[in-house]
Amino acid sequence: MQDFNTIKSVEELRAILGYPSELVKNKAIDALDEHCRQFISKSPLLIMATSDAEGLCDVSPRGDLPGFVLVLDDNHLVIPERPGNRRMDSLRNILSNPNAGLIFLIPGLEETLRVNGHAYIVRDEELLVRMESHGRTPLVGIVIEVEECYMHCAKSLKRSSLWNPDSWITKAELPNVAQMISDHAKLPGMNAEKVKASLQDSYTNRMY
Template sequence: MHDDGADPVLASYRPPSQLVVDKEIDHLDVHCRAFIGLSPFLTLSTADADGWPEISPRGGDPGFVKVLDEHRLVLPDRQGNNRLDSLRKVAVNPRVALLFFVPGVEETLKVFGTAELLAADALDVDLTEFGRAPRSVLVVTVQRAYLQCAKAVMRSGLWDPASRIDRGALPPFGTMIRDHCRLESPLPDDATLRAELALEL
């Protein structure tokens, strides 16, 4: 654990319990594997050579991330916006963090390690989804993993249907993007944009 005595704010926190410390493991055990196998969504954190961070949502069918063994997993890269922010960062700084979610489960799974960017056909693993192979894959070598307690998801009510907001609480996505980009002409309505996205899945 870190020595936080020099920082008065950090020093004001009580130390973590021994259980919280001991739950961190250096591999994917049977429970981590089961969690990943049920997860349709994760966030991928990367950073460039100077440490500037990036975070990206990744999704697919449950189990779209494949566990090769207790120390390696494969994250396929699907059709996206072609900014390639995360992949460009991995190319210069291989350190990554993944946070896995399972709908209806309030705990999450954190995985830390290093990633290697490979062509989609570099592995003898079937990663076809929605009838298409991925554009590339990240092979993550796991260094640390642990299950995160449910407090944050419980507080947010993330899986509680009563917590869902009406989409009308925000402007249409096309309107927000038009304003971000300061466009003069309107973009297609959200139904058209979603139909176009569905064709790219």
């Protein structure tokens, strides 16, 4: 690893950045209370962090209409596994290392809800049918056994102006995703137009 005057201890880090306030130290709870449940019910998007047994990390979004995450009780929630690209990075990680972290987002709200706990993959039919959408029942779900949850302050979203349309770049300035995928994959006979058509077919016919 290249040396960039790297910090090597918690003590050194604390000397530079300091300590959390009493409010920050005490805001974490170990169960989903009514506030957390309400927040989750209004969230159409979460970001899930996992890692494998060797510590290699992955972060993956999960999204649907608000209420797509099913809260079972104070310490368990279920995320439906909708159709994706079949890489199954998060699922494979969970099988080797159950630790997972979630961030729930609500459009227009700059504070987020963080939930940490143990994850496992389930295929209980009675449970999965409760998360049916567009006539499709998910094949599996991800249960999170909640160990910690707390509100995260709005500074990062305020700095990014994520929910402020005036800060958004124009469509013409957006990255060409199809071109990126084509250039990265380097498959014979595959170009940006074919990737774009494949993406559109997936978004039209294989969302659920």
